[in-house]
Every structure is written in structure tokens, then in C-alpha cells.
Amino acid sequence: MHDGLVFNIQRYSLHDGPGIRTTVFLKGCPLCCQWCHNPEGIAARREIVVVENRCIICGECRDACPLASALDCSGPLPPRLADCTLCGACVDACPTGARQMIGRTMSVEDVLCVVRRDRTFYDDSGGGLTVSGGEPLSQPRFLLALLEACRAEGLHSVLDTTGFGRVEHLLAASALAGLVLYDLKAFDEELHLRLTGVSNRLILENLRELDRTHPNVWIRLPVVPGFNDDLEDLRRIADFVATLRSVTLVNLLPFHRTGLHKFRRLGLTHALDGVETPSPELMQRAVEVFEQRGLKTKVGG
């Protein structure tokens, strides 16, 4: 069995597929979307974050750190320390839990032990497990093993993906999942590159392939004012999606600012600090673009 690097397991997830779900977030993503609200999921390795308002400046992290004596600053350790070996001594020493290690190596069984706990809730509501990220396809062997184990236990599973991965991994994983949540961010290749750091060519090609084999795909499209809310680009996405037979729902996800504080915890700055939540009018116009093409469309997950 292959272990995975997991950065969160979220119970009572209401917006990642049908029913009450548990979402498993796999760490590592080839995209770097400017509005990312899970920035701690981007790097494919463990990292340390600091929850600022929990820190009581007791200095125990510094006392515990084998490298701190070499530093010439004072006060609590910064989240990112050059030469940090991620030994975790500072995290273990922190009395308030302000310093946290993001990313935990888990086996399929470790993950399922958590997921199984809410079985009664899934049974009742038609829910189950959702694998998200990061980008789950960036840990393909673990992803497949996890989805296979779910199938063996009769747990409904959902794959939440950017589509940026090898097509054989995508098809193999989606074949095990009852539903695929597939992100689209922009139709224009230039725009996509600017927003996410990668071209969308592979993403669109993979979606066409997926469309040939899978019966149930929801398209998820974040709407970020000033970035991808150009109606012309939305129309081109909608035209494309309308040609697909597998798409049963389009989710338009209004940008929200909850991810911004996480950037600070990682010691990063955020390009979207000035961006506001899209207006209801903008969301309505976007919905109309899709509905006009006969696509069932919903605001929110």
C-alpha cells in the first residue's frame, strides 16, 4: 500500500458533492491559482504554519528548535526558517497549538478510520468521501488505492480535481468515483496561464476524454472579480461545456476571502488582498450565460 500526504480531513462537508461528506485533502498541486483558498495544499511537502492570534509569545518554539541558536532575531520563530528540516520540535513544544505541521503521512487505512466514523451520516443523506486537494492526481497511486478501498467498502466517493494530471490517472480514478467535480478557471489559454501558472490545454483535453467514459461530472467554476469574470470568456466556457454529455451540473463559486488569512500564516502575501466578493448581479449574469445553453447551474457548491 502507498502512503499519502494529507493536509486536512474535513467532516460535515456540505459543498463537495451530494449529502453529508468527509473531504480528504491531498497535499500538492501543480497549479498556483491566485485566489487559492487552500494555499497550504499547494506545496507537495510538509510545512509549518503559525496561527498568529493563538501565539502567546512564550518562546517555547525557540527553545525547542535545534537551529534557533544560530538566529540573530528574537521573539517567536517565523513560519519559514531557512535550513528548517521540519523536525517538528517547535510544533511539539508549542503549548497553544499556534505552530502546526501541515501535511501528515497517512495510509489508506489511516484515512478510512476517520472517514468511516461518519458512515451513519452518509447512509442517511447519500453522502460519502470526497478526495480533493491540492490536486489529488498529483498522488495517483495513493488516490487510486483510496478510491478502490472505498468501492470495496461500499462508500460513495467523489473526485474533486483541477484536471491537470496524466489522462490515464484521471480516467482510472474517475472510473472508481461516482461523481467527478471538475474545475475550469478560464477558457483563454493566456488568461489561464496568468491566473493559475499553467496552460489549460491539458485540462480541456482531459475533460473531453473524461466525457467519453464517465456518466456524471459537475463543472466547478470560481468567479473572481477582475480576474475571470469577463462574460465573453464565460460564454466560451459555456459553449464548450454545452458540447459535453456527461455534465449534469455547473457550480459557479463566488470568490470568498476566507483563504486570505491562510497566506499570512504561511508567511506569504496574497495577490488578491483588494478583491471583493462578486456581486449577486454578476453571479446572476454568469448563471444566465450557462442556463441559456441548457445547463443546470447553481451558485455555490
Next chain:
Amino acid sequence: MQSAMTDRTARLRQDSLDARPAITAERAVLITEFYQANEGRFSVPVMRARSFLHYCRHKALWIGDDELIVGERGPAPKVTLTFPELTCHSIEDLEILNSREKTHYDVDEECLREYRERVIPYWRGRSMRDRIFAELPDEWKDAYDAGVFTEFMEQRAPGHTVLDGKIYSRGLLDFKKDIARALAELDFLNDPEALDKRETLLSFDIACDAVILLAQRYAALARERAATERRPARKAEWERIAEVCSRVPAHAPRDFHEALQAYWFCHLGVITELNGWDAFSPGHLDQHLLPFYERGLADGSLTKESARELLECFFIKFNNHPAPPKVGVTAAESGTYTDFANINIGGLLSDGSDGSNELSHLLLDIVDEMHLLQPSTNLQLSRKTPDALLKHALRVLRKGYGFPSLFNADAVVQEQLRQGKTLEDARAGGCSGCVEVGAFGKEAYVLTGYFNLPKILELALNNGFDPRTGKQLGPASGDPATFRNIDDLFAAYRVQFRHFLNIKLRGNNLIGRMYATRMPAPFLSVLIDDCIRRGRDYNAGGARYNNTYVQFVGLGSVTDSFTAVEQACFNGSGRSVPLAQLTEALRADFQGHEALRQRLLHRTSKYGNDDDAADSIMRRIFDVCVEELDGRPDPRGGHYRVEMLPTTCHVYFGAVTGALPDGRRAGVPLSEGISPVQGADRHGPTAVIRSASKMDHLKAGGTLLNMKFTPALVDNEESIEKWAHLVRSYFKMDGHHIQFNVVRAETLREAQKHPEKHRDLIVRVAGYSDYFCDLSRELQEEIIARTAHEGF
């Protein structure tokens, strides 16, 4: 929901909201005058019944100009009676009631004068409260003063019961015939208790006369108003009111209006003869009213609109009746105007089929529209209850008024079967007060007071010494420095637990027998089976079933404290803290030990996260309660049982409990009900529910789980659907009860700043809802601090 409040009910509602709670000495004076004139002339039960009759004959009546359902306990809405034979308020008590900021009652000069000149001189030393405190031993008083437990019956009578359907098919005159038959069958040759039974049955008969008389006086008053009324429509209403009041409750009601009025007179009777806890409740109102509703619609005498208006008038009547004033510890443990009348919606019929109907939905619409403090309402949700009714209830709850609370009707049946009730009686039962189960119309289920679990742990950590009062309160249960593992601490905890529980039960048994012999409740006894057949009063064990509860408080706090000790002191690692060092930090209220406190707060397992390390300890704590209490004989021939609910007592108990190993500082409120410590749950509602389901709910007579949702979590039909599944899943795991506050923290902050703008902001506190602005600052802060579960 269609908005349908009529001008009339909108006006009556506003009048009820605007009326100021006040105290009248009227009842105190009438009862005093009767006792002075008749002392020694009658047996105790007959004396009680005759004094009740005296009050019903002479009390000032009040009818509102717009009312359809009539009858007030006092001389005007929200004017509350006192019961000096139970607790004789001192002038100082009355002045406190008049001047305190929260749960204030106006007390005028005349009331003070009557108390000073007539009431206090007679009742001081004669009241139940004075006599109870004279009887209780010092060890009881020391524990009470230290805040180990409280005592419900020190200011208010037992009660805690609910009516079944009997008054809708039979009138009080029919019950008088039953009484006459029982009297005729007394066997003075072979039954040595025949005389006692005769006096008891005579008291029942007089109590029926008293309530019939009260109704007839209202009928006469309505007739007078009709005679002088110029508006024809209102004149017809006055005449109708007169007709209804001359018919019920003497005879069985014939229609919807009479059915509601019949209950209301019975309610008034029960809450007037004594000040029993939880007022009185109509139980399965939707089920009881259905035949009248259907018949009225069929024969054209009733419309949906007129039925709704009558029900709204009926609801307002409850709101007009704040709880009788409480003082001292009892005011702290239950600091609210609400008197805990609670209406059941849905549930099962006694044959086991779904009991919900069209009126269940109508009641929910009324709750939604009127959002009054009283009555409380609850949904009895069985497997058989349609989803449509659950979702309707959730749409009402989403508004954030804290009603209705949600109960597992199937678990409620199982809990009662375990207590030895018949299947039919269990199904016809339900819940009342906060979360208590009962066989409606057939049971005396009496709550006796709260029991402070974290205080027991504090005593165990101090070898029986109470740091706050500076007394060696409990037995020496071992020096904590010698404890080698968590089991040693548990053993000391159990020693303290048993010691103080026994003190409490000895007190309860004494008080219970005092009520049985000195303070019967004849009118309530008429309404509860099998008091007439047995010729025995409700307070003396006349009910078919008898259970007596101790309500345990602080489950989350004590669990997290044990877990923290286990993980911080006995973890076997280099970071282990000696228990003696921890207890030293506790005595210092963590002054100079902040890093340790933070580690205890954040780095140990907490109940409410589906973490077996903490949850298995919760289970042990719960099991100790059941093992030590459940099934022991109570003073009415029944049994003691476990209840897990706090009302507002977790705030009072918190104030008298020192720092705890879970990192809580001295004086801070404890956890409430079976909810996790405020803010300790970090993994969302399914984890809380899983943790809470690890106790055996069926062995308690009620558990209370509180959860706060922000509106974003329940803002559309899809999330309501998932919310419904969440509730169903908890109940599948035998969860007894769950309730939701749907409110934004910023709304609460805003209400703290501008209470005048948020007077109608109702939040769920603990088994009941209250006006947020009426809560103490501490409790407000605590409500804000409870984890608001955000959507993910």
C-alpha cells in the same frame, strides 16, 4: 408560511410583550387570611383544597378587551402570585426582586406593606422553606453552600408534569363522580389508610369545585361585559366566551374553542394551587385538538383562520405567565422568566403510529410567526414522522428563535420502557420542562436539583478539602501526590461522588416526605392517573408512575479535566507534569502557569471531537452517575434516575468551582448539558454528535445537546435537507435531544451594545429559550463563545 396574525392577536401579543412582570400579594393575603381563620379545623389535604377554593372565590378577575381565551392567574397579565406557605419572601427578598437588573419583578409599596404586616408575621417559621431548612443537617447545608448541589423544592413545589387527553373527553364533573365512587368504596374495616384516603379524596372534590367556580366567575364577568357592549361583533364574542366558560371545564368540551379554554382553566388551577416547577403543559396538543378541528371544519363552525386565531390567543396566555419569583441559589440555577411550559408537536400515538397531523404544521407556523418566550415548543421526531414536518421545524429553527427543540420520540419510548412503563403509556408520553421524559397524565417525574460534577473532581484533587470555602467538606479520598494513574483519581472521585450524592438523596427523601404529608396538590392529583383510584395525592405517590431525578452538570468540563490529567500527568513521556504540580497551578488559578494552562487547553484531547481518548472518559463519568443513582428508591415509591441538563446552573456552578485541569480558570461557566466545553469542539457537528452518542442515552431520563449554527450553514433547501439528515442520524444513534441556535456572533455583539434594538432576540440557552438581552453578561458571553459551526 403565510402571515396570518390577526389585528387582535397582533395587539394581544404586543400587550403581552409590553406588560411588566410584577408581584401581587393578593394570593398571599387570601391564603394567610384563610389559614389564620381555619388553623386546626381541617385535615392537611382538605385545608389545602379549601384555601385554594377561597382564593378562586375571591381573586380579582381580569379579561382583556380583545381576548377569546380568558383567565389569568393574577389580577392582570404578567402579575405573578406568591406562595408564602412554600417560601415566605422576606422584605429584603422583595426589594431584591424589585431592584435586580435581570429577571426583575415590580413590587409596589402595598405589596411590601401586606408582607410586612400580615404575610411574614404568620408564615415565618411555618413556610415549607423554613421548615425544610430547619430539618436539613449541617453536612447538607455545607455542601449546598459550597455549590456541590442545588435543591429544587426549597422554594417551589414538585410538579414537572404534563396533561394527557383526559380532559377533552371528560369534564371535572365526571371526575367528581369518580371521586364519589372511590369514596363510596372505601373500606374502613380492612383498610387502615381509609381515613387518609377519605380526606385526600375530599380534597380532590373541593379542588374540582374551586376550578369550576373560577370558570363560572369568568362566565358571569363575560356576561356582564356582553350586557354593556355596544359593538355587535364583540358582544357576540362576549356571549360566546360566557357560554364556553359556563360549559368547561365542568363538562367535556364540544368544540375547538371549548377544548382550548378547558385546558387553560386546568392550567390555571395547577399553577395557582401550588407553584410547581415547569408550570403545567398540554402535552400532545396537536393530537388532542385534531378531532375538534376536523369536526369544526366539517360542520362549518370553525375555519382554518379562526382555529389559528384561537391558538394564537392560547399561546399568548402562556406568555402572560412568567415564573413565580425565585431568589438566592434557585434564582441563579434557573434565572429566567420562562416557566417551562412546553408543547409537544408530532410524536407517536399510543398504538405506535405517527401522531403528527395538519395541526402540527399549524403549530409550527404559529411558533414561527409569534416567537414568544412562552410556551416552549418541541418536535417529537420518530422514525415514522414525515420528513416534511422535520424540515418545517428546521425552517422555523433557522430563524434563530431557538424553537422548537428536537426530540427522539423512539428513544423517549425506550427510555420509559426501561423505567417499567407500559408500551402504550410510553408512546403517549413525551418531553417537558427542558428535556425530561414522562408518561403524560400518569406520572410524577420530579427534578430535585443540579449536581456539580467538576466540583466533585475538585474535591477529589484536594483530598476532600474545598479551597473556596476553606472547609474539609468531603471524606479524605487520598493525597493526589500518591496517585499513580488515572484509575487512582477515578477511585477518589467516586468516593467523593458517593458521599455527596448520599447527602443529597437523604435531603431529597426528607423533603419529598414533607411534601407528601404537609403540602399535597389536590387539583393536580385529579388530573393525573391513578391518584383518584388510589386515594393518594400526587405528591405522596398517587401517580401511576413515579421517578425522581438528579440533574448532573458539567459533563464536558469534568471529562476534559480527567483527560487532561491523564495526558499531561500520566503520559509517561519526558513532558509529563507531576499531578502535585498541576494541583498547585490549579490552586493558584494558573497565575504564573500560563504555558501549562495553554498546553492543557490546546494539547490534550477534548470531548466533542469524536476522539475516543476523551469520549471513553466521558462514558466512565456518565456510567458512574447511572451506577450510583439509577434505580434507588425515591420518596414516592418510585426510583431515582439520571438527568443531564443544566438550565442556567452551569454558570452558577462555574462561579463556585475553582480552576480545572482542562485549563478552565476559576469562576468561568462549566460546560452545559452533554455539550462539549464551549469552543472545545473543532471537528464540526458530526464529530460532536458522534461523541455525544457514546453515552447510553436510554439510561437517562433526558440529555441535552446544544449546538450553535451560523445562518450560512442552513441558508438553502439543500442545506436544510442535510441538516435534517444530521438530526436523523443522531437519533439513529439513540441521541435523546438536540437543539440549535442559529445566529451570528456579530448579531449577539450588536445586541449587547444596543439591547433596546434587540429586545425580541431569543436564543436557546439550555433546554429552553430566553431573551438574549435578559441574560446575565456572563451567560451572554458564553453563548457567543459556543462554537459557531461554519459551513465547510
